[in-house]
Amino acid sequence: NPVGSIYSKEELTQIAKVLEGTQITVLSDEMYEKLRYDGFDFVAFASVSKDALKRTVTINGLSKCGAMPGWRFGYMASKNKALISAVKRLQGQSTSNICSITQHAAIPALNGECDKDIEKMRQAFEKRRNLALDILKQIPNISVYKPEGAFYLFVNIQKIEKDSMKFCQKLLEQEKVAVVPGIGFGMDGYFRLSYATSDELIKKGLERIANFIASY
Structure with a gap:
């Protein structure tokens, strides 16, 4: 997020080597681990070396891959017992625990009962990604990175x-299409859009974006 790129095991291993001998803790957000396309493999950062395992805090949940946004089911894992203990004290006094309904709803997703459904969702996202890319490639003066995962496209409008911000505000006002300004990710001259919706809405939204750009 926002580009949907995936680090290879070789790249992660090199990053881990750079960190050896430092006191840096790695926070690895792996929420999109199952939403991968074109045969790309997922590699957890903590798995690339013993040193990486010691320094990594892995964050995950079911909002994305489990299609459970709003259920607020997330978790973290680390070999750093002192850190986990401190987080437990803070979390216990602020949010207490995940509600019982959410806990029961999460069980099928965690024990593999939903794997076939998750794979169907992944395949649907891959088709929608390809649909959106095909349409965007026909729009002059823009470019877009082909994502390997997640469900976002990061479009270059420089x-x-x-x-x-100006572009996205005008797009919203004139065409009623909401996208996220790239400046929010440190990249002005870009916008992020999500293809986590129906084929029909993707086509309609991108048609409006194309019309907007043509008249800009």
């Missing part, structure tokens, strides 16, 4: 408008 040839049209470098102020992403």
Whole structure:
């Protein structure tokens, strides 16, 4: 997020080597681990070396891969017992625990009962990604990175408008299409859109974006 890129095991191993001998803790957000396309493999950062395992705090949950946004089911794992203990004290006084209904709802997703459904969802996202990319490639003066995972596209509009906030505000006002300005990710001149919706809405939304760009 926002580009949907995936690090290879070799890249993660090199990053881990750079960190050896430091006091840096790695926070690894792996929420999109099952939403991968084109045969890309998922590699957990903590798995690449013994040193990486010691320094990594892994964050995961079911909002994305389990299609459970709003259920607020997340978890973290680390070999750092002192850190986990401190987090438990803080979390216990702020949110107490995951509600019982959510805990029961999460069981099928955690024990593998939903794996076939998750795979169907992944395949649907891959088709929607390809659909959106095919349409975007036909729009002049923009470019887009082909994501290997998640469900976002990060569109380069620098040839049209470098102020992403201005572009997105006008797009919302004129075409009623909501996208996220790239400046929020430190990249002005880009916007992020999500293809976690129906084929029909993807086509309709991108048609409006194309019309907007043509008249910009």
